Amino acid sequence: MTPKPTRVTNRIRTLRTERGDLTQADLAEKLGVTRQTVIAIEQGKYSPSLEMAFQIARVFDVPLDDVFHYGEGDAN
Amino acid sequence: MNNSKHNLPREPHRPADDEPTVMGMDERAAWVQIFAFAITTIAYLAVVTPRVANDPIDEVEWVVPMLWALGLSILSVIVGSIIAGIGGAIGLTMRGLDVDTELSSDSRDKDIARHARLRTYWATPVVALGALILAMLDVDTFWIGTFVFVISSIGAIADAVVRIRAYRRGFVA
Helix, strand or coil, X not given: CXXXXXXXXXXXXXXXXXHCCCCHHHHHHHHCCCHHHHHHHHCCCECCXXXXXXXXXXXXXXXXXXXXXXXXXXXX | CCHHHCCCCCCCCCCCCCCCCCCCHHHHHHHHHHHHHHHHHHHHHHHHHHHHHHCCHHHCCCHHHHHHHHHHHHHHHHHHHHHHHHHHHHHHHHHCCCHHHHHCXXXXXXXXXXXXXXHCCCHHHHHHHHHHHHHHCCCCHHHHHHHHXXXXXXXXXXXXXXXXXXXXXXXXX
């Protein structure tokens, strides 16, 4: 399996599951991006801009760090 | 007449999670760019190399082949991208997926294009510096023109390769 290019992880899939009826296509529409982009974010292949990260958090009505995490001790 | 028996295009449906996506327009254009520049550059070299081998260097006719190569590169990128886009649109329509939302470009495409530009920025100074050095050495214009053309083509191909890699494996902006 190809290693993920970023140490940023996210809980978007989990949050979508908790919402029940929010598909990748629905989220893509809310964010104004393609479904490919939502899939790439979920798979850790693309780190969205800070602005889009806030938009994603707003869709789920949770704080930003409930959606995105950065690996411990990797601040450099 | 019963239309249900005919393969009429389906109304776009909402794709389910993880339903296979299609290659977006920008990734298709990157593939076209690789093939267009590789083929035209190889063709140019195939035409001029025998002339270099057989004729005095200052008599080698290279301008017309290069103009053809440049023109065909640009034309094939444009036409190839259009054809690739039409092919993708037909495939999506057959699968009942919305063409606009699946094929369009978004911020990820822009980030990937920027990422590729940064990774292949070397081509511009290499071309400029190389051409300057060749001019200072007073070599024939054939070598300067060919050097600029070939390195620029390699830069364009590298740009497309970086973009495709970013689409497939991901990237950090």
